[in-house]
Amino acid sequence: MLMLTKQLKPIPAKPGIYRFLDKDGSLLYVGKAKNLKNRVKSYFAKTTELTPAKQQMVAKIKKIQFTVVGNETEALLLERNLINRFQPPYNIDLKDDKSWLYVKMTKEAFPKVILTRKQKVEKENNGGEYFGPYTSGLAVRQTMKMLKRIFPFYTEEGPMISLGNNPHSRFHLGRYLNQPLTDQKEWQNNIALIKKFLKGKNQIIKEALLKSMATAAKKKNFEQAARLRDQIRSLEIINVKQQVIKKGEVDELYLNKVKRSFNSLIQLQTILKLKNLPSRIECYDISNIQGNFAVGSMVVLTDGEIDKNQYRKFKIKTVKGSNDPAMIAEVIKRRLRNDWTKPDLILIDGGPTQLNAATKELRHAKLKLAIASLAKRDEEIYLPNEAIPIKLPKFSPALQLLQKIRDEAHRFAITYYHKLHSKNLKN
Numbered sequence: 001m002l003m004l005t006k007q008l009k010p011i012p013a014k015p016g017i018y019r020f021l022d023k024d025g026s027l028l029y030v031g032k033a034k035n036l037k038n039r040v041k042s043y044f045a046k047t048t049e050l051t052p053a054k055q056q057m058v059a060k061i062k063k064i065q066f067t068v069v070g071n072e073t074e075a076l077l078l079e080r081n082l083i084n085r086f087q088p089p090y091n092i093d094l095k096d097d098k099s100w101l102y103v104k105m106t107k108e109a110f111p112k113v114i115l116t117r118k119q120k121v122e123k124e125n126n127g128g129e130y131f132g133p134y135t136s137g138l139a140v141r142q143t144m145k146m147l148k149r150i151f152p153f154y155t156e157e158g159p160m161i162s163l164g165n166n167p168h169s170r171f172h173l174g175r176y177l178n179q180p181l182t183d184q185k186e187w188q189n190n191i192a193l194i195k196k197f198l199k200g201k202n203q204i205i206k207e208a209l210l211k212s213m214a215t216a217a218k219k220k221n222f223e224q225a226a227r228l229r230d231q232i233r234s235l236e237i238i239n240v241k242q243q244v245i246k247k248g249e250v251d252e253l254y255l256n257k258v259k260r261s262f263n264s265l266i267q268l269q270t271i272l273k274l275k276n277l278p279s280r281i282e283c284y285d286i287s288n289i290q291g292n293f294a295v296g297s298m299v300v301l302t303d304g305e306i307d308k309n310q311y312r313k314f315k316i317k318t319v320k321g322s323n324d325p326a327m328i329a330e331v332i333k334r335r336l337r338n339d340w341t342k343p344d345l346i347l348i349d350g351g352p353t354q355l356n357a358a359t360k361e362l363r364h365a366k367l368k369l370a371i372a373s374l375a376k377r378d379e380e381i382y383l384p385n386e387a388i389p390i391k392l393p394k395f396s397p398a399l400q401l402l403q404k405i406r407d408e409a410h411r412f413a414i415t416y417y418h419k420l421h422s423k424n425l426k427n
Helices: 002-008 036-042 052-060 072-086 119-126 137-150 160-164 184-198 202-218 222-241 252-271 324-337 352-364 397-426
Strands: 016-021 027-033 063-068 101-105 113-116 129-134 280-289 292-302 312-315 345-349 371-375 380-382
Touching (some): 016 036, 016 072, 027 036, 027 072, 101 184, 129 184, 292 397, 324 352, 371 397
Parallel strands (some): 345 371
Antiparallel strands (some): 016 063, 101 129, 280 292
């Protein structure tokens, strides 16, 4: 506690975010505060009533870090970015056991791997081994999906064994393992490796796979050796994707990057007179040569950063010949039919003609969404019902943000166009 008392002294009474780390330097929790000094001290005050989960967290704290920001809104944005990026284990509501996600290994000859939020009930009734809880449902599902391609497993309840032994079944493990059938020994070996992965024993897994690969090569079983090699490579990719903060501080360059993005968004909100901070910006572009292989792209900035998981591409279906405004209209119309997250700002690559085509589709859909366009020639910003475009200084953060997403939309559209064009030439 004496060590923590010394760390509390330099914390200022200013707005910002604070981070709690354990003895290994792993991030436990990220929080925001209007007054950093008072908020952080409250965790260690004897009069403070903490939930059992927070009490457990405080007992693990060995290091305190903080970052001062300009205001509470900036602190909120920075907190959200850090939580999304690093998923600290105590940044969930641990009072509600329904929010906990576990990986369950069933207790049977051919164990299944199941994601569940009912750990206590299932443990009492069905047995099995549990790993977790995990703070991010999306993250754990993505990890298990990648893991399944390395160490195949079944996720469905019910009569899976007969389906697994049927080469024509979509549940057949051979589609991953490149072999006719999977016997019980190999099945259980995969489950054992998955357990090691979930326990963080990745190096042990890699060494075991390397040993098996060497044995297979020695026996001139090159197909199996190649499969094991691919498993090792895929495992290394997963390890990179699952890295968290270890033995080090949160990257100050990253914090500064987030703060710069926030300042750009604030400036953009002011210039375009937006009702809300443009946390989600969608940008649209068209790519074609004289109307041939015409495609549209949608790229997204989330909190000022490229968000490739949200990208979408469109093959133009209804427009013949070279007509960019009509193509933009088609793309916007198709986008609005989908139940995707609504943007705070739509940006069109082009001038007033393209903007008017997109705005018309918003009116047809009876949606009031902020929309603008950015023309390449003079980098002018056009708004609906505004005759005079906005011309920002070359080094304006708001302009640079719009240029970043506009250029990315252009790149994404061109890439898709080249893909379709090359495919046509091959055929």
